[in-house]
Amino acid sequence: NAGVTQTPKFQVLKTGQSMTLQCAQDMNHNSMYWYRQDPGMGLRLIYYSASEGTTDKGEVPNGYNVSRLNKREFSLRLESAAPSQTSVYFCASSEELREVEQYFGPGTRLTVT
Amino acid sequence: GDSVTQMEGPVTLSEEAFLTINCTYTATGYPSLFWYVQYPGEGLQLLLKATKADDKGSNKGFEATYRKETTSFHLEKGSVQVSDSAVYFCALSRLGNEKLTFGTGTRLTIIP
Numbered sequence: 001n002a003g004v005t006q007t008p009k010f011q012v013l014k015t016g017q018s019m020t021l022q023c024a025q026d027m028n029h030n031s032m033y034w035y036r037q038d039p040g041m042g043l044r045l046i047y048y049s050a051s052e053g054t055t056d057k058g059e060v061p062n063g064y065n066v067s068r069l070n071k072r073e074f075s076l077r078l079e080s081a082a083p084s085q086t087s088v089y090f091c092a093s094s095e096e097l098r099e100v101e102q103y104f105g106p107g108t109r110l111t112v113t
Numbered sequence: 114g115d116s117v118t119q120m121e122g123p124v125t126l127s128e129e130a131f132l133t134i135n136c137t138y139t140a141t142g143y144p145s146l147f148w149y150v151q152y153p154g155e156g157l158q159l160l161l162k163a164t165k166a167d168d169k170g171s172n173k174g175f176e177a178t179y180r181k182e183t184t185s186f187h188l189e190k191g192s193v194q195v196s197d198s199a200v201y202f203c204a205l206s207r208l209g210n211e212k213l214t215f216g217t218g219t220r221l222t223i224i225p
Contacts, residue, residue, distance in 0.1 A: 059212070
């Protein structure tokens with residue numbers, strides 16, 4: 001039981017490049033989330049998926065797209081990376097959307113130059 | 114909107130010292146309150162939670178009591194260890210708001 005896994009762990013992009021961050025969970029959870037963590041700002045929700053086949057915007061969705069590929073996987077895509085997207089990205093999951101406890105992956109550290 | 118305010122860090126303590134990390138919140142209704150911990154190089158883990166006023170959450174020697182009258186959820190531990198060095202996040206959630214609202218985090222370093 002690996003919990004929530006994320007790939008890659010580290011990534012450096014040039015401005016304008018695109019990439020997809022991958023997330024998978026093996027806990028049979030319905031809901032999944034993408035957060036970004038910036039110094040002094042805590043975690044901010046980018047997008048979430050209440051259940052397979054649905055996605056919704058969070059607090060800071062601009063510049064990102066997501067895909068809930070199946071119940072296990074939830075990917076985050078940067079179409080044209082900008083330096084402002086330099087951050088640590090965390091994926092999380094929970095049994096249901098309003099379940100109080102979320103389980104987090106180890107994070108992806110992204111630098112955009 | 115909902116918000117969480119934590120004491121700014123970093124906090125540095127000697128081993129076996131008493132720890133308090135302050136957390137206050139603003140939210141309508143009756144939120145659930147959480148402390149998450151992030152160890153170096155890892156994702157966040159739930160440390161403890163409380164879902165109604167006067168509840169006390171506890172885990173690994175840490176405690177926090179949900180005080181509705183002061184809108185607070187301060188984290189305490191009687192005797193910290195080097196292994197407690199981490200970043201601690203206070204957070205809340207409530208029915209009708211489909212996300213956790215996090216504080217900015219407090220970095221704790223324990224020196225032997």
